[in-house]
Amino acid sequence: MNGRGDYCKALSIRVNSATLGQIEENYGKYRMKSIIIVVCFVFAVFSAVVTAAGITEKGPAEITLDGGSKGTVDFPHQKHQNTLGDCKICHDIFPQKLGVIEALKEEGKLEKKQVMNNCRKCHRNLVKEGKKAGPTSCTKCHSK
Numbered sequence: 001m002n003g004r005g006d007y008c009k010a011l012s013i014r015v016n017s018a019t020l021g022q023i024e025e026n027y028g029k030y031r032m033k034s035i036i037i038v039v040c041f042v043f044a045v046f047s048a049v050v051t052a053a054g055i056t057e058k059g060p061a062e063i064t065l066d067g068g069s070k071g072t073v074d075f076p077h078q079k080h081q082n083t084l085g086d087c088k089i090c091h092d093i094f095p096q097k098l099g100v101i102e103a104l105k106e107e108g109k110l111e112k113k114q115v116m117n118n119c120r121k122c123h124r125n126l127v128k129e130g131k132k133a134g135p136t137s138c139t140k141c142h143s144k
């Protein structure tokens, strides 16, 4: 993505650096610039659509969450994606955006510990069923 964007930028800078006179004289170059602009625009729209549809964006493999007075919580995001398969288990509660849990808590749209209780409930149920689970005790999740 970035690589492609930089490429577009580099190309347009190169075309821009031609003098106006040259561009006027050289219609080919002007057309070239138009083509680059169109290609970059189409590419930008395409990436926006892909991102909006959540087709390729899986987010970071590891996320550090804010755990308030109990310190941070290390959350292995990718491991959960692979083990659980279903994004909705978590992202029905909050959208796919870093920092969104704390933002929604501040706006009063999420209860404090609401997400945490979802984490713990699942881990607890799995422990009860004798399955492989994540931590259920405070200090196994929280740094303090």
Ligand code: HEC
Pocket: 054, 057, 058, 059, 060, 063, 065, 075, 077, 080, 081, 084, 085, 086, 087, 088, 089, 090, 091, 095, 096, 097, 098, 099, 100, 101, 102
């Ligand atoms: C077990 C819970 C859980 C599951 C399942 C889960 N996520 Fe997430 N995801 C999170 C948390 C927590 C965050 C970070 C929220 C925050 O920082 O407030 C997050 C953040 C994200 C982000 C934001 C990245 C960014 O840079 O802003 C994306 C994208 C994302 N998840 C995609 C997915 C996709 C796709 C799936 C399914 C394949 C998935 N997640 C499954 C918990 C989960």
Ligand code: HEC
Pocket: 065, 066, 067, 068, 069, 070, 073, 101, 105, 111, 112, 113, 114, 115, 116, 117, 119, 120, 123, 134, 135, 136, 137, 138, 139, 140, 141, 142
């Ligand atoms: C499975 C991991 C996990 C376990 C176990 C866990 N927490 Fe949390 N805790 C979190 C996460 C994630 C958050 C941030 C999201 C939220 O507030 O729902 C959090 C948030 C918190 C907060 C901050 C709430 C706020 O916004 O003020 C406190 C305090 C807290 N936990 C205390 C505890 C205590 C006490 C225990 C043990 C009884 C515990 N946690 C067990 C993951 C966990």
Ligand code: HEC
Pocket: 073, 074, 075, 076, 079, 080, 083, 084, 089, 090, 115, 116, 118, 119, 120, 122, 123, 126, 132, 133, 134, 135, 141
């Ligand atoms: C729907 C069930 C479910 C939810 C929700 C869930 N987890 Fe887990 N978690 C698991 C399972 C299953 C494992 C064991 C994965 C494995 O070892 O392959 C696990 C493992 C973990 C581990 C240990 C990973 C390791 O490498 O040993 C941590 C830490 C963890 N979860 C934190 C969280 C936090 C924090 C949340 C909430 C933001 C959360 N989990 C939400 C099912 C869940």
